[in-house]
Amino acid sequence: xxxRWVLVLIAVMVLGLWLSGCATTEAPKKPYRMSPQGTVIxxxxxxxxxxxxxxxxxxxxxxxxxxxxxxxxxRGPFPSQSMFVYDEEPFGCSTELGERGGEFFxxxxxxxxxxxxxxxxxxxxxxxxxxxxxxVVAEGKDSVKKEKVQSKVVFGKRGDRVVAFYLTQWRxxxxxxxxxxxxxxxxxxxxxxxxxxxxxxxxxxxx
Amino acid sequence: xxxxxxxxxxxxxxNARVVGVSVxxxxxxxxxxxxxxxxxxxxxxxxxxxxxYFGVGPSPEIKGFPxxxxxxxxxxxxxxxxxxxxxxxxxxxxxxxxxxxNKEGGKx
Numbered sequence: 001x002x003x004r005w006v007l008v009l010i011a012v013m014v015l016g017l018w019l020s021g022c023a024t025t026e027a028p029k030k031p032y033r034m035s036p037q038g039t040v041i042x043x044x045x046x047x048x049x050x051x052x053x054x055x056x057x058x059x060x061x062x063x064x065x066x067x068x069x070x071x072x073x074x075r076g077p078f079p080s081q082s083m084f085v086y087d088e089e090p091f092g093c094s095t096e097l098g099e100r101g102g103e104f105f106x107x108x109x110x111x112x113x114x115x116x117x118x119x120x121x122x123x124x125x126x127x128x129x130x131x132x133x134x135x136v137v138a139e140g141k142d143s144v145k146k147e148k149v150q151s152k153v154v155f156g157k158r159g160d161r162v163v164a165f166y167l168t169q170w171r172x173x174x175x176x177x178x179x180x181x182x183x184x185x186x187x188x189x190x191x192x193x194x195x196x197x198x199x200x201x202x203x204x205x206x207x
Numbered sequence: 208x209x210x211x212x213x214x215x216x217x218x219x220x221x222n223a224r225v226v227g228v229s230v231x232x233x234x235x236x237x238x239x240x241x242x243x244x245x246x247x248x249x250x251x252x253x254x255x256x257x258x259x260y261f262g263v264g265p266s267p268e269i270k271g272f273p274x275x276x277x278x279x280x281x282x283x284x285x286x287x288x289x290x291x292x293x294x295x296x297x298x299x300x301x302x303x304x305x306x307x308x309n310k311e312g313g314k315x
Binding site: 089091092093094103106160161199200203204 | 209210212213216217220242243244245299302303306
């Protein structure tokens with residue numbers, strides 16, 4: 001009797017192993033690799049300095065608002081967190097940086113989940129991606145939710161299209177912003193470079 | 208729609224024209240087009256017959272609201288539907304398709 005139970009147990013284990021083998025899926029391929037210089041090579045298309053390890057990768061693959069970026073949970077109560085991204089399709093349509101900035105902020109308020117007026121605190125020309133850029137610092141406050149957000153957006157050009165980098169830092173209304181996140185973000189966009197032409201630059205070429 | 212607006216110069220290059228169709232009324236579409244700085248025409252199709260013609264129905268994801276699914280259709284100069292895709296527009300796929308059509312001489 002005991003022998004039969006052992007056989008049944010072995011049969012169940014074998015079946016279990018076989019089924020688990022069937023269910024095994026290939027691990028998703030990482031979209032990045034590290035260069036010998038310690039920079040990140042993202043999809044063989046972008047290169048940039050990596051942020052500290054507390055920043056976790058986020059990316060939207062289909063129908064998203066941005067391409068990829070990094071998220072960090074900050075100390076303090078909800079919604080204390082910081083996120084920065086690289087966006088190939090920032091809100092708006094204009095190819096002129098100043099105009100695009102205006103278009104962008106019309107809809108960015110919704111994107112940050114802040115039902116409040118967003119005020120522009122600073123706007124200045126910068127050098128980004130080897131060309132002219134525009135950096136805008138803005139802050140939004142939501143007196144109903146008692147939350148606030150500070151953002152820095154850097155607009156630049158890839159070919160004739162506008163791209164953007166943006167950092168968003170959420171805080172409770174009485175919280176304080178963490179300037180070190182802005183330094184990490186500045187390193188990110190400051191080190192960012194393209195390793196090949198974009199889809200849009202390529203498709204515009206003949207034939 | 209902003210994505211289509213951003214691609215206007217490429218659509219021109221491939222001899223394509225964009226037309227948006229919505230079940231919203233004209234006034235709503237006017238304001239919407241203005242807020243998004245859209246320059247291509249938007250058609251108000253209140254009864255939704257155009258959607259039905261192209262196989263677009265109420266969105267299964269949003270129940271209880273008259274929100275219609277999205278669909279992208281490319282029609283060639285002879286009026287033949289050459290491309291149809293449900294859901295979010297695949298902007299890169301659309302451009303590649305238009306480039307190919309333009310190369311073949313089958314201008315949309």
